[in-house]
Amino acid sequence: MKILVCLSNVPDTTSKITFTDNNTSFNSAGVQYIINPYDEIALSRAVELAAEAQGTVTVIHVGESSSDATIRKALAVGADDAVRIDSVARDAWFVANQIAHYAKAHAFDLILTGRESIDYNGAQVQGFLGELLEIPSISIAKKLDINSMEASVEREIEGGKEVMIVSLPIVVGTAEGVAEPKIPNMRGIMTARTKSLQVLDPIAVPVLSKITHYDTPAPRGEVKLIDKANVEQLVQLLHSEAKVI
Amino acid sequence: MSILVYIENVEGELKKSAYETLSYGKALGDMTGEEVTALSIGNVSGEQLEKVGKYGVKKVIEVNTKDLSHFLNQAYASVISEVAKNLHTNTVVLANSFSGKGLAPRVAAKLSAALADGAISLPEISGAAWTIKKAVFSNKAIATEELHEQKKVIAITPNSLEAKVSPVEVTVEKYEPQVLPADLSTIIKDIVRATDKISLPEADIVVSAGRGMKGPENWAMIEELAQVLGAATACSKPVSDAGWRPHEEHVGQTGLAVTPNLYIAIGISGAIQHLAGVSASKTIVVINKDPEAPFFKVADYGIVGDAFEVIPQLIEAIKAYKNN
Ligand SMILES: Cc1cc2nc3c(=O)[nH]c(=O)nc-3n(C[C@H](O)[C@H](O)[C@H](O)COP(=O)(O)OP(=O)(O)OC[C@H]3O[C@@H](n4cnc5c(N)ncnc54)[C@H](O)[C@@H]3O)c2cc1C
Ligand SMILES: Nc1ncnc2c1ncn2[C@@H]1O[C@H](COP(=O)(O)O)[C@@H](O)[C@H]1O
Numbered sequence: 001m002k003i004l005v006c007l008s009n010v011p012d013t014t015s016k017i018t019f020t021d022n023n024t025s026f027n028s029a030g031v032q033y034i035i036n037p038y039d040e041i042a043l044s045r046a047v048e049l050a051a052e053a054q055g056t057v058t059v060i061h062v063g064e065s066s067s068d069a070t071i072r073k074a075l076a077v078g079a080d081d082a083v084r085i086d087s088v089a090r091d092a093w094f095v096a097n098q099i100a101h102y103a104k105a106h107a108f109d110l111i112l113t114g115r116e117s118i119d120y121n122g123a124q125v126q127g128f129l130g131e132l133l134e135i136p137s138i139s140i141a142k143k144l145d146i147n148s149m150e151a152s153v154e155r156e157i158e159g160g161k162e163v164m165i166v167s168l169p170i171v172v173g174t175a176e177g178v179a180e181p182k183i184p185n186m187r188g189i190m191t192a193r194t195k196s197l198q199v200l201d202p203i204a205v206p207v208l209s210k211i212t213h214y215d216t217p218a219p220r221g222e223v224k225l226i227d228k229a230n231v232e233q234l235v236q237l238l239h240s241e242a243k244v245i
Numbered sequence: 246m247s248i249l250v251y252i253e254n255v256e257g258e259l260k261k262s263a264y265e266t267l268s269y270g271k272a273l274g275d276m277t278g279e280e281v282t283a284l285s286i287g288n289v290s291g292e293q294l295e296k297v298g299k300y301g302v303k304k305v306i307e308v309n310t311k312d313l314s315h316f317l318n319q320a321y322a323s324v325i326s327e328v329a330k331n332l333h334t335n336t337v338v339l340a341n342s343f344s345g346k347g348l349a350p351r352v353a354a355k356l357s358a359a360l361a362d363g364a365i366s367l368p369e370i371s372g373a374a375w376t377i378k379k380a381v382f383s384n385k386a387i388a389t390e391e392l393h394e395q396k397k398v399i400a401i402t403p404n405s406l407e408a409k410v411s412p413v414e415v416t417v418e419k420y421e422p423q424v425l426p427a428d429l430s431t432i433i434k435d436i437v438r439a440t441d442k443i444s445l446p447e448a449d450i451v452v453s454a455g456r457g458m459k460g461p462e463n464w465a466m467i468e469e470l471a472q473v474l475g476a477a478t479a480c481s482k483p484v485s486d487a488g489w490r491p492h493e494e495h496v497g498q499t500g501l502a503v504t505p506n507l508y509i510a511i512g513i514s515g516a517i518q519h520l521a522g523v524s525a526s527k528t529i530v531v532i533n534k535d536p537e538a539p540f541f542k543v544a545d546y547g548i549v550g551d552a553f554e555v556i557p558q559l560i561e562a563i564k565a566y567k568n569n
Pocket of ligand 1: 013037454455456457458480481482483484495496497498499500511512513514515516517518519522532533534535538550551552553
């Protein structure tokens with residue numbers, strides 16, 4: 001079984017989010033980057049599934065060489081090889097086209113993405129990939145098992161969950177529950193250095209949309225503290241002032 | 246040229262997100278002068294479909310073929326784009342809900358449309374240029390996005406735009422789409438719905454609790470508070486990691502992002518990763534025994550106190566208020 005895991009490189013969850021150039025671009029100065037937490041889940045599950053089925057795990061990332069440390073970390077966790085499409089990840093449509101282009105030439109059985117990236121929160125790449133590759137895509141998977149060439153996926157739906165059976169190949173967007181993120185061990189870190197990281201040129205993709213400006217949300221006013229002996233006052237305020245009950 | 250609004254149903258019932266998308270479509274139609282049509286897929290009663298008119302949309306296309314009684318994103322995306330093509334639709338509006346997230350990119354790709362996912366505003370239109378706002382960096386910033394294509398798919402964030410009532414007469418038109426077998430290859434084996442519970446992404450009020458609750462055995466009071474308020478329950482990540490609560494309830498940067506009118510955080514410290522998923526809530530109430538808890542800095546109202554004392558009193562106070 002051949003598994004492809006799509007990795008997004010995102011600011012560490014504690015990063016202060018600021019912008020430069022008159023609030024037109026993200027300020028990456030001093031920001032620590034990590035594997036998107038959902039992609040870490042995808043990667044961990046991929047490594048487990050590959051071990052069960054004697055398969056292979058390839059990780060793919062669309063980005064510049066500054067992401068190589070993140071890619072090496074994925075190799076240390078257990079991916080067999082890596083591909084980087086050497087370009088700024090302009091937007092989800094661009095990224096999905098790059099990945100689809102690569103995937104078409106390499107016949108993967110299973111393509112995993114995170115449910116969304118924690119920077120642009122698009123949750124788009126997974127559906128775009130399904131469409132571009134003309135295969136089923138399942139978003140927000142909470143469980144993923146493979147039995148020969150069939151996947152059983154538990155998917156989150158409005159107010160519940162759904163168990164689906166689908167033949168490979170498929171694209172799955174993974175969420176919490178699919179696997180526990182794995183921490184690379186010493187051996188993993190050592191072998192990661194010797195694994196292949198192939199760098200490929202991007203294909204041309206038309207620009208359909210573009211972020212032109214960022215704003216930071218207005219800060220809230222000072223908190224109004226209510227005495228714990230007087231909870232009725234809170235109820236009153238929620239009714240008459242905040243008008244939420 | 247027209248606007249198509251896909252209205253989602255859950256077990257045959259239109260939900261709040263459907264009304265929000267209708268209201269958005271109507272407002273957009275008023276801006277562009279285009280005709281607005283709603284599309285429903287699945288087994289939705291005529292009575293439910295009548296409700297479309299309440300939000301100012303005059304026409305509904307009803308697709309109710311047997312193969313499509315359950316949500317299958319590939320098949321539904323095909324139907325939506327087929328109807329969009331038939332109607333010469335420029336803009337498709339849908340909810341950025343769990344199913345909407347699966348649909349929106351597929352529909353956009355089929356129509357070669359620009360996708361505005363997670364929209365939190367109506368577009369600003371100046372000639373051919375549309376700009377639209379969406380939350381990014383887990384609610385830490387708001388981006389303005391320019392859509393360059395004539396065709397657009399707009400997936401709106403649930404709870405971020407109010408459904409405005411403006412009643413009109415509705416006509417329902419049935420339609421039989423051409424669904425390809427390839428679109429139906431996914432088999433749904435089992436559906437589990439917690440029917441008695443209010444769905445977290447759609448909830449107006451969310452009662453959320455963290456590690457300060459000490460253990461799962463103490464959630465009865467959280468459930469009761471939620472019940473008296475008509476709220477959904479949520480939790481912090483360590484709580485679901487420890488198995489005190491199901492994963493679906495975990496909110497934050499790596500969990501669900503919610504935007505209710507009222508978010509009540511109990512025994513949650515307010516770590517930045519937690520705030521990322523809840524800070525867009527309209528009103529935030531924090532109950533924590535530690536006056537230094539960072540959550541107070543982003544709260545509108547706060548009570549410094551022990552949850553085990555405060556919550557029972559709060560339940561009583563709300564009951565008294567509701568009985569009045
Ligand atoms: C990559 C990454 C992603 C993460 N994603 C998320 C996420 O999506 N969501 C999330 O929630 N967290 C997330 N976290 C974890 C986050 O950093 C915090 O650890 C977590 O939110 C803390 O949960 P808590 O507030 O319940 O617990 P704690 O931080 O332990 O806080 C418990 C609070 O309860 C209060 N308390 C204790 N007893 C009482 C009492 N009797 N009455 C009232 N108050 C009491 C304490 O004063 C304290 O403030 C993430 C972390 C990382 C590294
Ligand atoms: N630059 C990228 N390179 C490779 N995969 C990506 C990239 N950006 C996003 N992805 C994948 O797509 C998923 C969803 O991203 P998004 O659509 O941006 O929310 C992520 O969890 C990744 O698996």
